[in-house]
Amino acid sequence: GAGVSQSPSNKVTEKGKDVELRCDPISGHTALYWYRQRLGQGLEFLIYFQGNSAPDKSGLPSDRFSAERTGESVSTLTIQRTQQEDSAVYLCASSLGFLAGHTDTQYFGPGTRLTVL
Amino acid sequence: AQKVTQAQTEISVVEKEDVTLDCVYETRDTTYYLFWYKQPPSGELVFLIRRNSFDEQNEISGRYSWNFQKSTSSFNFTITASQVVDSAVYFCALSGTTGNQFYFGTGTSLTVIP
Numbered sequence: 001g002a003g004v005s006q007s008p009s010n011k012v013t014e015k016g017k018d019v020e021l022r023c024d025p026i027s028g029h030t031a032l033y034w035y036r037q038r039l040g041q042g043l044e045f046l047i048y049f050q051g052n053s054a055p056d057k058s059g060l061p062s063d064r065f066s067a068e069r070t071g072e073s074v075s076t077l078t079i080q081r082t083q084q085e086d087s088a089v090y091l092c093a094s095s096l097g098f099l100a101g102h103t104d105t106q107y108f109g110p111g112t113r114l115t116v117l
Numbered sequence: 118a119q120k121v122t123q124a125q126t127e128i129s130v131v132e133k134e135d136v137t138l139d140c141v142y143e144t145r146d147t148t149y150y151l152f153w154y155k156q157p158p159s160g161e162l163v164f165l166i167r168r169n170s171f172d173e174q175n176e177i178s179g180r181y182s183w184n185f186q187k188s189t190s191s192f193n194f195t196i197t198a199s200q201v202v203d204s205a206v207y208f209c210a211l212s213g214t215t216g217n218q219f220y221f222g223t224g225t226s227l228t229v230i231p
Binding site: 033041042043045048056059089091093105106107108109110111113 | 152154159160161162163164167208218219221222223224
């Protein structure tokens with residue numbers, strides 16, 4: 001597609017429920033990132049996928065968070081047993097990947113605004 | 118450590134004034150990239166510029182200009198003759214060659230008052 005797309009754009013859920021957020025990267029981009037942005041805060045790295053390599057999960061805040069990616073396409077971020085502190089905008093970005101010793105420019109999706117009541 | 122510092126949390130200027138957003142970085146890498154992103158009220162992060170560590174030439178794009186100085190580890194962003202549409206949060210970011218992460222600053226919220 002023309003850009004990174006994310007769905008849903010907004011999600012309201014009750015505490016304790018599971019949620020699944022989706023990201024469609026730019027076609028041809030091998031790298032995919034998930035970030036969390038709390039209200040008025042900067043970006044917090046969650047997880048990174050590069051091709052078929054094992055993902056870098058070092059930013060996931062707890063074992064309630066997990067993410068999957070099918071090949072070099074769609075990714076889903078799952079939050080189990082949501083808590084109120086999970087309320088944030090979840091941003092996905094994709095890039096051409098880690099090429100020639102550097103990380104290429106990231107292009108961001110519009111984000112999913114998650115509200116946990 | 119890899120780190121980006123944007124010391125200015127919020128800036129307000131009157132339309133047509135010039136404004137400079139500061140960015141200071143720390144990195145162990147000899148080759149690295151610096152970025153600026155704009156996040157307007159709509160929320161979507163928009164890529165503005167990428168600069169590699171070997172290129173210290175300043176860049177100008179319309180009303181935007183960037184001053185990269187390795188000696189002070191800074192990559193400052195100037196908007197000339199600011200406009201209301203420039204109101205946004207601006208993020209500076211760093212990526213290197215020893216990892217796959219981007220390191221974002223905490224952002225500077227710019228408000229341009231008409």
